[in-house]
Amino acid sequence: DNPREPLVFVLGGAKVKDSMRIITKALEGSVKNILTGGLLANVFLAAKGYRLGNPSIEFIRGKSLVGQIEIAKGLLEEYPDRIVLPSDVAIDRNGERVEISLSELPQDYRIVDVGSQTVSSYIGHINKAGTVFANGALGIYEIPAFAYATEEIIKAIANADCFSVIGGGDTVAAARDLDVEEKLTHVSTGGKASVDYLAGVRLSAIEALKDSPARA
Template structure:
C-alpha cells in the first residue's frame, strides 16, 4: 500500500487522534439519529484501538453551519457506545482547556468523542495541509497525541484542519474503513468487462466529470443515467422536459452543465444510455408513466419509467463490474421509488462485482435489505465520485505524503 495502516503505528498505551465521518441523518424534531450506518462502519477501527489499549480521541462533524442537522455530537457518543459496547465519553469542547484536560487524563482503552468540529470556524476552510497545520485545532491537540488515524473516507475530498492538518505534525495511518474503501474502489478502477456505471442523484457536475473519465479511459463500456443527471443529459439532446423540470435544473445551478452534456454526448453518445420514459407526479400527487412522446411535461419528472428499467436491467445482466452512485428518482416518495428499487435489486442479484455509493442510494438499498448482496457499499458520495473520477483526494494525498 502507498500509505500506512494501523499495523504501522505504535498504538499500545499511546494517545491516538482519530478522524471519522459519522455525519448522519437527524430527526429535526427529536434530535434522534435516523441511520447509524456510518457509526457502525468506523466501529472496527475504534474497537481495535481500544482493545490495543490506545487512549482514543475522536474528532467528527455533523451537518453544516445553518443547517437543521447542525448539532452537537452527544447523541452520536451514546449511539457509538451501544454499537461498540464500550463506554464512549463526550465533551462539548474541541481544543479548549476542558478538552485538553480530558485528553491528558484518558486511561488506556478509553474513547473520548470531542465536540462537532464544524462548530469552529477554522474547520470550514479548505486549504493545503501545511496551512491547516497552523490552525488552533492542530496546534493545541498535536502535543497531546502520539499519532493520527484518518478513517473519514466520506470526507476524503475535503482539505480541512481535522482531516489533513495533523498529517504535518504527527505520524499518520489510515483506519480500517479508509483502507477498505480505497482497496475496494481500486477494483472498480481496473474492472472486469463489460463494466457499466449507473449514475443518478443530483450531483450533476461530479457525475459528468466521472462519465467523461470512465469513458475516456475505457474503464466503463456503458454509462446508464437517471435522476437529475439523466434529465440534464436529455436537455443536452434538445429534448424539452417541460417548464417544471427545467426550473428544477435552473434552481440547482445546473443549466450550464447542459452545454457540457452536449460535448459528452457528441464524443460518447453511443455509450451513454438516457431514460426513454419517466414517472411524473400529477397534480393529484399520483404517479403516471409517460413516454418520450409525452414530453414536454407539465408535471415534475420524479423517476425513470418501466421501459427504461427494462433496458437497464438487460445491461446489468451482461455486466461483470457494476458501479452505481445516486438514486434514479425521488425514492423518498414511495410512488417514485420503483425505478431505483428495481435497478438495485437487479444489481444485487447479478453475478458481477458490484459497488454502490452515495447516501441516498445506500439508504434505498438498506430499505430493501439487500446491502449484504452488494460487493462493496461505500460510505462516500462526493468522495466516491471524485475518487472514481481519478481526482486526487486531499486526505488520501496526505496519507501518501506522510508514508513517504
C-alpha cells in the first residue's frame, strides 16, 4: 500500500543535516509539504534572506551549520511552494517568551520557538493530511515557555484523522508528557537509524510501518 495522501512532514530539532537529507528525499517523492521548526526553520529563514540577529546566527555558526544555509537556499528555489516556513517566531527575552512577526527581525534575542500564528497554520496542514511524519521539536522543549509549539503540534497530530508517525527524542517525550502516545499510529524510538531509514528512497520507513500492527 502507498501512504495515505497528502503526506505532510513536520521537521524541527537541531539535527539539521539529518533533516536536510530527509527533506531532499521527501521532496523528490510525493510529500506535499514540509513544515519547518526549530533550528532547521532558522536555517531556512536565513536562506530566504531574513536577518535573524546575532544570537540566532551565532548559534547556527556554533553548530557548524552555515553551509546548510546554501543547501536550504537551493531547496527553496527548487520547491518554493512545498517547504513551509514560520510566519512568526518566539524569542527568549531574558527568560520570557515574546512572540514577534518576521518583519520585526533581526533581534538581539535568540529565536527559541515558532509563534502561535505559525502553529495555527501548521495545524491546518495537519488536519488536511492523510499521513503525517513528525521529527524534532519546534522550539526548546526542555524549557516550558518554549515548548508551546511542539506540544500543540503533537496534540494536533494525535487528534487528526491521519496515519501518524513520530520520531526524535523531544518529539517522543512530548507525546509521553501529553499522554497521547496511544492516539498515534506509530512512535519510533529508533533515533538516527529511523532517520536514515526515512531518508531512504521512496520513504520506505512509512511503507514498512503501514505493514506493521497499528497502535490501538
